[in-house]
Amino acid sequence: MRSIKYYKKLREKKYILEEGKYIVEGEHLVEEAYKAGVLEEVLCTDENNIYDVPSNILSMQDLKSISLLKSVPDIMGVVRYKDSNNICGKRIVILDNVQDPGNVGTIVRSALAFNVDTVVLSEDSVSLYNDKMIRASEGTIFHMNVVRMNLSEAVKLIQEKGIKVYYADMDGNLILDECDFKEYAIVLGSEGQGISDYVKSVSDDSISIPISSNCESLNVSVTGGIIMYKFR
Amino acid sequence: MRSIKYYKKLREKKYILEEGKYIVEGEHLVEEAYKAGVLEEVLCTDENNIYDVPSNILSMQDLKSISLLKSVPDIMGVVRYKDSNNICGKRIVILDNVQDPGNVGTIVRSALAFNVDTVVLSEDSVSLYNDKMIRASEGTIFHMNVVRMNLSEAVKLIQEKGIKVYYADMDGNLILDECDFKEYAIVLGSEGQGISDYVKSVSDDSISIPISSNCESLNVSVTGGIIMYKFR
Numbered sequence: 001m002r003s004i005k006y007y008k009k010l011r012e013k014k015y016i017l018e019e020g021k022y023i024v025e026g027e028h029l030v031e032e033a034y035k036a037g038v039l040e041e042v043l044c045t046d047e048n049n050i051y052d053v054p055s056n057i058l059s060m061q062d063l064k065s066i067s068l069l070k071s072v073p074d075i076m077g078v079v080r081y082k083d084s085n086n087i088c089g090k091r092i093v094i095l096d097n098v099q100d101p102g103n104v105g106t107i108v109r110s111a112l113a114f115n116v117d118t119v120v121l122s123e124d125s126v127s128l129y130n131d132k133m134i135r136a137s138e139g140t141i142f143h144m145n146v147v148r149m150n151l152s153e154a155v156k157l158i159q160e161k162g163i164k165v166y167y168a169d170m171d172g173n174l175i176l177d178e179c180d181f182k183e184y185a186i187v188l189g190s191e192g193q194g195i196s197d198y199v200k201s202v203s204d205d206s207i208s209i210p211i212s213s214n215c216e217s218l219n220v221s222v223t224g225g226i227i228m229y230k231f232r
Numbered sequence: 233m234r235s236i237k238y239y240k241k242l243r244e245k246k247y248i249l250e251e252g253k254y255i256v257e258g259e260h261l262v263e264e265a266y267k268a269g270v271l272e273e274v275l276c277t278d279e280n281n282i283y284d285v286p287s288n289i290l291s292m293q294d295l296k297s298i299s300l301l302k303s304v305p306d307i308m309g310v311v312r313y314k315d316s317n318n319i320c321g322k323r324i325v326i327l328d329n330v331q332d333p334g335n336v337g338t339i340v341r342s343a344l345a346f347n348v349d350t351v352v353l354s355e356d357s358v359s360l361y362n363d364k365m366i367r368a369s370e371g372t373i374f375h376m377n378v379v380r381m382n383l384s385e386a387v388k389l390i391q392e393k394g395i396k397v398y399y400a401d402m403d404g405n406l407i408l409d410e411c412d413f414k415e416y417a418i419v420l421g422s423e424g425q426g427i428s429d430y431v432k433s434v435s436d437d438s439i440s441i442p443i444s445s446n447c448e449s450l451n452v453s454v455t456g457g458i459i460m461y462k463f464r
Binding site: 102106109110112113114115136138140143209210211212214215216217218219221222225226229232 | 334338341342344345346347368370372375441442443444446447448449450451453454457458461464
């Protein structure tokens with residue numbers, strides 16, 4: 001039986017990468033991790049573990065010491081850290097230095113909803129075990145092929161597959177309403193900095209969503225959601 | 233000249249409502265408040281106040297004591313609390329007990345972008361001076377007609393104007409792709425609880441966004457963004 005100390009360490013980057021595991025909190029995320037086949041162990045307060053993985057019965061006090069949340073759930077899961085280096089499929093979303101974990105999680109959730117095959121995160125984007133990102137994804141992150149990769153390499157690989165790479169931009173060249181792509185890679189940039197110059201220079205074209213002149217821009221997860229909906 | 237104590241009080245609900253003013257932080261929000269005509273006073277560290285409203289020069293120490301942010305900006309604004317009780321226009325978004333300030337702010341931002349005339353918040357939704365909500369709105373909240381109202385009253389007023397009320401629901405009756413409304417009121421529910429039974433019972437119809445069967449639902453601000461984009 002692992003010690004509480006072990007689980008507490010699994011909240012730190014160094015140990016997560018060393019052990020290849022991290023902790024998720026609450027029934028919904030444990031359920032989604034199980035369905036995706038990445039749940040390794042359940043931590044809970046009673047014997048009612050409904051998943052066929054080992055369980056460790058802990059007090060609420062112990063769970064509280066492991067939790068990052070204000071409202072501590074009575075179930076947590078130890079999840080296998082999974083990352084992929086295979087950009088598969090023909091519908092791809094690329095996040096160029098998107099730091100906000102809520103936005104990244106929300107984009108992954110929309111990606112699963114709209115049949116995106118791969119989400120590529122630039123190396124400076126939020127990490128794959130970020131707690132807020134996982135919660136914002138509502139556990140869809142466990143089901144999505146997420147690749148963390150240098151974007152110059154990613155764009156090259158995608159274009160070699162014959163898939164065009166577009167970036168979303170308020171001043172983009174193509175109007176979304178007039179586009180109807182069944183195969184695409186769309187780059188979404190960080191809210192502060194937009195798309196990096198390098199990505200702009202290698203992309204095939206850019207796409208804009210027409211908005212009212214009295215509004216500067218949309219939230220990046222809304223931009224992504226609208227484009228994925230249009231091309232689903 | 234007001235005291236620091238006065239500005240600190242303007243971070244509390246009681247004083248905000250008594251004084252009819254609240255504080256916003258950072259250049260962008262001060263700028264947007266000014267453009268919307270609700271900026272009353274600037275708090276900053278130097279004499280370079282570019283707005284024609286009174287300014288109060290404070291030390292970073294003082295600004296820090298007023299700030300709710302980790303990274304304290306060198307400019308803040310005192311903004312007039314504005315609420316409306318007039319549901320105007322023919323494109324209306326109604327938020328039914330949406331509590332998450334990030335989602336509410338993001339929805340207001342999309343509403344301004346897609347020519348929505350009024351956003352109605354149910355009385356149990358997040359407050360209009362919520363700091364996180366205002367930041368997520370990127371200041372668009374100052375430009376939007378936002379009405380805080382009991383939803384039974386709001387739905388009645390809207391239907392009396394001849395505008396149909398729809399609610400967004402994963403199992404909704406109408407498929408978004410097949411709808412093309414230029415006048416509408418769309419109700420978005422809280423992520424946990426969805427739409428309240430009362431609103432369902434009085435709405436004219438419901439709308440769903442088709443998504444993959446391996447995803448349960450979309451984030452509410454993404455749902456709202458897609459619908460507003462479609463009907464803009």
